[in-house]
Amino acid sequence: MPELPEVETTVKALSVILNQKISYVKIHTSKLRFKIPNNIINILRNSKISNLRRIAKFIIIDLDIDYSLVIHLGMSGRLKTVNKNYKRIKHDHFVLYFLSKKILIYHDPRKFGFIDIVKTNELQKQKYIMSLGIDALSPNLTAQMIFEKISKSEVPIKQILLNQKLIAGIGNIYASEILFDSKISPLTLGKDLEISLIMKLINSIRKILKKAIKYGGSSIRDYRSIDGTLGNFQSNFKVYNKEGKIIGKDVVKKIVQYGRSTFYCPKIQNNK
DNA sequence: CACTCTCCCTGAAAGC
DNA sequence: TGCTTTCAGGGAGAGT
Numbered sequence: 001m002p003e004l005p006e007v008e009t010t011v012k013a014l015s016v017i018l019n020q021k022i023s024y025v026k027i028h029t030s031k032l033r034f035k036i037p038n039n040i041i042n043i044l045r046n047s048k049i050s051n052l053r054r055i056a057k058f059i060i061i062d063l064d065i066d067y068s069l070v071i072h073l074g075m076s077g078r079l080k081t082v083n084k085n086y087k088r089i090k091h092d093h094f095v096l097y098f099l100s101k102k103i104l105i106y107h108d109p110r111k112f113g114f115i116d117i118v119k120t121n122e123l124q125k126q127k128y129i130m131s132l133g134i135d136a137l138s139p140n141l142t143a144q145m146i147f148e149k150i151s152k153s154e155v156p157i158k159q160i161l162l163n164q165k166l167i168a169g170i171g172n173i174y175a176s177e178i179l180f181d182s183k184i185s186p187l188t189l190g191k192d193l194e195i196s197l198i199m200k201l202i203n204s205i206r207k208i209l210k211k212a213i214k215y216g217g218s219s220i221r222d223y224r225s226i227d228g229t230l231g232n233f234q235s236n237f238k239v240y241n242k243e244g245k246i247i248g249k250d251v252v253k254k255i256v257q258y259g260r261s262t263f264y265c266p267k268i269q270n271n272k
Numbered sequence: 273c274a275c276t277c278t279c280c281c282t283g284a285a286a287g288c
Numbered sequence: 289t290g291c292t293t294t295c296a297g298g299g300a301g302a303g304t
Contacts, residue, residue, distance in 0.1 A: 034300095
């Protein structure tokens with residue numbers, strides 16, 4: 001599932017299309033989470049990729065014509081590139097053909113992702129970007145900042161971590177992994193987290209996400225295969241999807257919070 | 273505004 | 289075996 005590390009890895013891998021000129025755009029399915037804008041074909045055709053970046057879980061592909069292509073992978077979205085001889089497979093929804101014969105494909109079985117085109121200088125005004133909190137890997141993220149926002153919250157920390165308005169980039173999988181690493185119970189309410197624990201939490205956020213990027217970076221060698229991005233990560237999960245696994249004197253337990261599964265070790269994650 | 277819940281979608285896995 | 293049901297997840301939007 002694409003969370004911050006997978007998006008970061010994808011953006012890095014996309015460097016192969018940097019400075020490339022788009023020659024042809026094909027929309028196979030316009031109805032994703034939102035409809036792909038009609039004008040996207042005209043804007044993209046003949047433009048050149050000038051920059052690639054990530055904002056939270058959004059992939060931003062800047063063009064040389066002051067427009068930016070915005071891609072969100074939702075939960076099953078993947079981007080893949082091929083050099084030529086592309087043959088469309090099921091769930092390939094959007095395809096960019098480059099003058100160099102390289103091809104970029106957006107593939108998304110569940111269609112939870114979306115694709116948008118906006119003027120680059122209006123990107124920050126888009127509601128999906130505007131509402132985002134500080135990036136999970138921002139060096140400016142401080143415990144004080146988070147403490148001020150959650151010190152009255154009755155919401156459990158697991159759910160707080162998923163709130164993109166507060167901290168952007170963490171999804172359901174890494175939320176469990178981060179809490180396990182910081183030995184904080186997912187059930188702890190925001191208001192009950194002392195600043196020292198928030199500092200610990202932030203350390204774990206950085207540690208886990210950076211580690212995932214590192215592993216993602218090594219698995220991305222196989223970027224052309226669709227499932228390549230996730231393969232190597234799973235073996236690194238300590239608790240996610242590991243219900244019943246014995247860790248020390250504890251056992252991984254699965255609970256459901258706000259309709260999302262949470263995996264944790266009740267004895268280890270006791271906030272001590 | 274802040275919070276909770278439902279829904280979108282498909283494929284994999286579990287259930288029968 | 290094969291059909292049916294359940295579950296997974298990011299985030300918008302509705303409801304409270």
